[in-house]
Amino acid sequence: MTTFAAQSFDPARVAHLSGRFAPVTAEVDEADLDVVGELPADLDGLFLRNGPNPRFSPIGSYLYPIDGDGMLHGVWISGGRARYRNRFVRTPAVVAEEQAGRALWGGLESMILPKTPDVSPELAGTFRDLPDINVVRHAGRLLALAESDCPFRMGPDLDTIGRETFGGVLPAGITAHPKIDPLTGEMLVFCYALEPPFLTWSVIGPTGTVIGGPTPVQGVDEPLMIHDMALTARFLVLVLAPAFFDIEAATSGGAMITWRPERGTRVALIPRDGGPVRWAHDEAFWLWHTVNAYDTVPGDGDVVLEYVQWAHLALGAPGQGERPNPGGLVRAVVDPFGGTMHRTQLDDSRIELPRIDDRLIGRQHRWIAVASGTGAVGLLPGEYDAIRWYDTEDGTGASLLWRAGDLSVGEPVFAPAPGDGSGGYWMTYATDRTDASSWLLVIPADAPSAGPVARVRIPVRVPLGLHGNWLPTEEHSLVP
Incomplete structure (x- = not known):
């Protein structure tokens, strides 16, 4: 069914299709990038x-x-030199649209689905794959990840191989933020669905074989959106905010997701040993991204969860008269046995896209890096002009800040230096708001507020958002 909103849709009026967010169509290879x-x-x-x-x-x-098709942007670095390649994730929908020379599927809210003869009978009436949010590597597989669907496996030159179902065991897919336990090598995943079972979790072993699940999460009887997760030695941690799917409303021209704050937010602590889920409940809040989680006592104690909190779910650019959506960095302490949860706001700055040194996932961490806003005029939701670092051992809530000036920065990713593990670099893509040029920034972890020691010029503009990773050469074979 095509709604009135779909019929009157004008892409030119969508903020996140313009400026630093505007899509690019050129696929580029450049062997020797300029480095400042x-x-x-x-x-x-x-x-x-x-x-x-x-x-x-x-x-x-x-x-x-x-919404949107996935595009991978890669910079290979070795011997002080860098080279670049970007490629679309070529799903069946992207291939069909390239053959037609135009879009055939509408955005998720429009419910526009293609018919024959525009597409093959196999694609007629289907929803498009959207592996456009994150990219991870596990067991030698490079995976472009969707919100809650099958990932697409990518080749060493970023060509698209096809859907990854993990030997057919996870045909419904996974979500975009799995967590890899650095001690066990296991990748823990979850998946939400519009039909029962509404929420499942699984364990993918170090060799890429599913060794647990998919296991339904008991106590979830409605479809709801969950973007990220966290991990401790004992638990998979999921935050169930009251963002519920309403497909009936969507097909009638209403909102696809409704925010029901009266339902509150629940936290599920799912024992990795298969025990019953432990629940905690609090007033309604939303999170896009967790920072990390850990047990206060090894193998015991409370669970500490740090994350970026928002007052409610908001998608796209804010509309006129939309209510404020304050947020910030929050630490929650959850009692697995008493079901209680205590939240402390560590900072109320405008931040998002938090990352730590991934070698500390599930254990207590020290440094948190986030994209941050400085109050500059004209930045869209999801656009930031600084990087901020929090020292969790400091105890005062103070942070280090690097102001990026005319650059809009993305998610900061930690790249460990070889050796004893004490050093490393923070890396992110950034786009200059004055000339639309894009750069890869390399910032030393031992003096981050001094800014980049290297800026690598990218030959094509890299649209702002969303997620990525650093893949050391000794741990992958992806250099083309």
């Missing part, structure tokens, strides 16, 4: 990021950051 400064000699690997990038001008609707 000096790339550290000990950096050897691939910086790779995925994000929403519609192949053709959208029809019907466009809802950032959920």
Whole structure:
């Protein structure tokens, strides 16, 4: 069914399809990139990021950051030199639209689905795959991840191999933020669905074989949206905010997701040993991204969860008269046995896209890096002009800040330096608001507020958002 909103949709009026967020269509290879400064000699690997990038001008609707085709942007670094390649994640929908030369699927809110003869009978009436949010590597597989669907496996030159179902065991897919336990090598995942079972979790072993699940999460009897998760040695941690799917309303021209604050927010602590789920309940809040979680006592105690909190779910650019959505960095302490939860706001700055050194996932961490806003005029939701670092051992809530000036920065990713594990670098893509040029920034972890030691010029603009990772050469074979 095509709604009135879909019929009147004008892509030119969508903020996240313009400016620094505007999609690019050129696929570029450049062997020797210009570097301002000096790339550290000990950096050897691939910086790779995925994000929403519609192949053709959208029809019907466009809802950032959920809609859009995936595009991978990769910079290979070795010996102080860098090279670049970007490629679309070529799902069946992207291939069909390339053959047609135009968009055939509408955005998620429009419910526009293609018919024959525009597409093959196998694709007629289907929803498009959207592996446009994150990209991870596990067991030698490079995976472009969707919000809650099958990932797409990518080849060493960023070509698309196809859907990854993990041997057919996870046909419904996973969500975009799995967590890899650095001690066990296991990748823990979850998946939400519009039909029962509404929420499941699974364990993928170090070799890529599913060794647990999919296991339904008991106590979830409605479809709801969950974007991220956290991990401790004992638990998979899921935050169930009151963002419920309403497909009936969507097919009638209403909102696809409704916010019901009266339901509150629940936290599920799912024992990794298969025991019963432990629940805690609090007033309503939303989170896009967790920072990390850990047990206060090894194998015991409370669970500490740090995350970026928002007052409610908001998608796309704010509309006129939309209510404020304050947020900030929050630490929650959850009692697995008493079901209580105590939240402390550590900072109320405008921040998002938090990352730590991923080698500390599930254990207590020290440094948190986030993209941050400085109050500059004209920045859209999801656009930031600084990077902030919190020292969790400081105890005062103070932070270090690097102001990026005319640059809009993305998610900061930690790249460990080889050796004893004490050093490393923070890396992110950034786009200059004055000339639309894009750069890869390399910032030393031991003096981050001094800013980049190297800026690598990217030959194509990299649209802002969303997620990626650093893949050291010794741990992958993805250099083309």
